[in-house]
Amino acid sequence: MSFLLSVLLAAGLLFGTPVDATATDDRGPFAITNAELVTVANGTISNGTLIIENGRITALGTDVTIPEGATVIDAEGKSVYPGMIDSGTRLGVTEVGSISLTQDFNEVGALNPQLDILTAVHPNSRLIPVNRVAGITTVITEPSGGRISGTAALINLHGYTPEQMHVGGAELMTVNYPSTGRGGWWDRRSDEEIEREAQEAIDELNLVWDRAAQYAQIDSAHTADPQAHEAPSYVPEMEAMLPVVRGGMPVMIRVNRSADIRSALEWIADRELEQVVLSGVSEGWRVADLIAEAGVPVLAGPVIATPSRSSDRYDRAYENAALMHEAGVTVALRTGEDANVRNLPFNAGFAVAYGMPYEDALRAVTLTPAEIFGVADELGSLEEGKQASLFIADGDPFEPATAVTHLFINGYQIPMESEQSRLYEEFLDRQPGATLHPQE
Template sequence: MLAVTGKKVNTITNGIIEDGVILIEDGKIKEIGSDVKIPNGVKTLKAEYVMPGLVEAHCHIGIWEEKIGWAGSDGNERTQPATPHVRALDGIKANADEGGLKAALQEGITTAQILPGSANVIGGHGVVIKTAPKTTVDQMLIRSPSGMKIAFGENPMRVYGVEKKELPSTRMGVAGILREWLQNTKNYMEKKERFSDDPEKKPDLDIKLESLEPVLSKEIPFRAHAHRADDVATSIRICEEFDVDMSWEHATEGHRIAEYIAEKKIPAVWGPSLTSRPKWEMRELSYDTPLTMYEAGVKFAIQTDAVGSTIRFLPICAAFSVKHDLPYDYALKAITIVPAEILGVSDRVGSFEAGKDADLRLLSGDPLELMTKCEKVIINGEVAHSL
């Protein structure tokens, strides 16, 4: 058993407990409150401010390893525009010396969704992990697969249309490829069911179509990369045609289409924001966008897109959003419970409740203050980082 006390304990979903106590047992939160008794002999850690570990909703740490160039670049299978059968899981370096994982851990980012890149129209399966390094990534899993990465806009058009002189070279081509694969998967599923008792007519196993089946059966959503409003509108249109779920990844022009997104009940994962505008489709990047989406009723998380930006910037991105009038409480939720909900793991992480995973951030002060130190990080009830 382990006890953690804090002058302020922010539960995220049930307010702040002054002089709070958290009891941890078997990797889970056993009890939390201001009047919790600490059993004799139990090790106790103390902090000014205690909150749940942060949740990074969209990143590429571990599949784009830092410092080693092409040898550690496993994020994009740039050989064909649709690769639904590839998995981020198979490209992640889980070792403690991987720069992105190390940075996440030091900042108290305890859960992260790692996705394939956005070179392909269909990029493959994502995965949600805990960031405490293990011998293998399989020991870090919290949800696999967590979604199917798809991409709209400049990236697939540039990689295939401009660089390779092949389909897709236009937004029409991107949409056409996605529709074709969805229809082929739908036909495959129907044929498998129709001829389930007839091995001669039952279709041969197709690993690519099998990989898309969980999307059509609503087991996982599309994680749709799109910066522009028109691109996400196309994504929604196609998802409605095939009755599948999606989240909007990046949402750079969320201010242009906020009310429509709210009406469609599409969750958004906004960012990267603490970055330059390297592409034309990012020209309207603004810290005013979170407030606009919030006021429209969009459910959104904040992300860093690491390694496109540094994962340690996650709380800073939330702080800048508050500077631009996003409510403080929602900014904290946007890096904890909201991404946990969007990723389908809120039963385990994102807030302090009895029975949830004991993932804690022990801080020297306000979590959105730049000078605040992350003094200790606890994952699954064990101290994973300490200053």
Template sequence: MRLKSLILGAVCAAALPVLGMATPAFAQSLTAITGGRVLTGTSVIENGTVVIQNGRIVSVGTGPAPTGARVIDARGKVVAPGFVAVDSGLGGSEISSVTGSNDLRNGANTISASFDVSYGLDPWSFTLPVARLGGITRAIVVPSHAGGGGGGHAHDDSDFAGVGHGGFQSPGLFAGQAAVIHLGPNLEGGGTDILVRPRVAMVAPFGEAGAGIAGGARGAQFTQFKETLAEVRLYARNKAAYDRAALRDLSLSRADLEALIPVANGTMPLIVTVRRAADILQVLRLAREEGVRIILDGVEEGWLVADQIAAANVPVLLNPISNLPGNLETRAARMQNAAALDAVGVVIAIKGNDGAHRVRETRYNAGNAVSHGLPYDAAIEAITVNPARIFGMAGQFGELRAGAAADVVIWSGDPLEPLSDAETIFIGGAEQAPTSRQFLLRDRYASGGEGAMPPAYTR
């Protein structure tokens, strides 16, 4: 449903405690945001009222604030759902080049598809409050892999392709499993769990990066992929025989075989990083032949085959400002890619410029897509309701509607305008401090206040 103007619509966490949520008691209070231009994610309500309580949205409409509610006057401002970052590394990587702080990359040949990023999440990550200031309240955290993704930290495994120790694939065709997080841990109240749902999708690179993993040629990867799924299905039918060593040797560990069963039977989507138009068509063919659900990621040349992507009913994660022919996979990259895909009915989700440190720029990218032909309402959908739909969580977040999580941001102006600020941020109904470690350090040293200098320097 497109964003329509309804004049009368129906109804981080950083190391310092100040960066956490408000107290749990406050999160339960009745709050009404009144008078603003409300972008619900699928419609617009002028002079709207959003009521939240107990972490959920109670109502969205044009009526007065309920009796006894805390009232926030949003006249002249824009009220929007919290944005959802896709292909993200938030909470999983602090500094990509510092191995010990990067829990998005895994190199074990016996743990590939079974690698679960949710176990490495850090609610104290300095990246979370920075992303929040860009209106991000939820994120899909993805393992990093050859060809990019998972925080945007690409690496090349092509020199190590082949069968590794014990006969297992090394490196594996699969990077691991993605997770959904929220960006509002309550550190003061002891709530540190940012995980919303683990194992929402499997991840695998195709195209040039995938070919490198499989041995150097695209055809080799497709053959290996099909053989891998055949082994998974064989294992699923014969677990008892596997347990008593009465099944032929398989190229994956038991953990990886188990992790891939939902992919093989079509219940877990596979995020496929692919860029070239020809590769996109081959991946669509593979998904059709194997009966797997896929989400295309990257898709710089997607506009060339937009009709085929739409016909396959496959969603796309993309960066709309990726427009340079940096290699032979992106010769036809262009700024109109998002608009072209949307025009034929492809469900798109817009990414930031980096999976962890520049996620806040997601809204800038959406604005750039609008300037190159994407309708404004489609751009809002691409950073709110669409990510929730793509990852099986429609109606739970990314939208201002009764029953959804109270992820609400009050903007000083149009959220796709770079000069607008996120003035008030709620995540799960709890108001967030509008600051970050960077702001705290700036204020500490600019003002020369308490703690600005070590005691020895103040004597």
């Protein structure tokens, strides 16, 4: 154990060190000029100017007056995009994959609605700058494990406290939908056993909702007339479920197999859930008609992944988002990543390569998730009045060879730097060079 401890100590020291450069408090004004403005909401403006003041986009177009004292960024030959949003990550809640004490997304217990991911978001995680410089300004960071994992939150990838990072809009209650799938090919439970276990899990989920409704009833009665009605006894799980059963807190259901998606849609209808979104959905294409009909949006991904079945055609994961989109499903994309959230644009690129229209794939990492998460008035497109979360690139941001040159998150200009870019600079042409050769 002492080895492990020493690793952790070393790790702790490192994580505690502010190794990454942070944004200045310079909130502009900024003027990005001569740029192609890919607004997402209202088409593309060529040779446009975009003004950032006090954290907001205050003007954009071809006929824009540059405010006094603005820092001008000449974006000749470049494009401005709204910051990308990854609809499912573990950014901020994990640092080193194999060291469980750096992982904060999976708590003990099956029913944990009272846990809030924001509690555990580490604003100085080294992973954050490494990933945001790809133009990703905002992510869902989510808990996992158990049946109800806690609440997921939308965070900006800049800020010194979780509160500063948290983007308004509701948090999402994360539910792992019971699966009737085998754990793997080696799982030898009988079909009946699997079915029974899944049904028990669904029954339990129903019981949670029923009890939560009951709790809400007791609580409402007490609130209305504290003299006549006893206060509900302290049940933290049920207290946490109140905003869910009363409406206001959406539910994010993690589900992948087609049979489970089908079951989840039935459950959503049975419980009459209105604010609900599916996450993962790797076999969504198989039941895309049902998802579309139910009107439930999906957070699909990763796109760059292997198919879920060995009998599947090799590109099923690549084309899943496209096929759902084609069937009329509202699709946002997620990587499900932590260290490599930076691959979000490439996931979107693969979705395009395998059938998703480019505009829709771009929307799936910008405005569509903003709409799903109820923050479309703040994020997701280049529009006047919105948060200035955007980036400048010298080409199509989905292409690997494209360079992202400037990044703004909530109006702060973010340095295009990370631990990794600094290592690149330091070691590309290391001084001193080679030490004595072992043979010398």
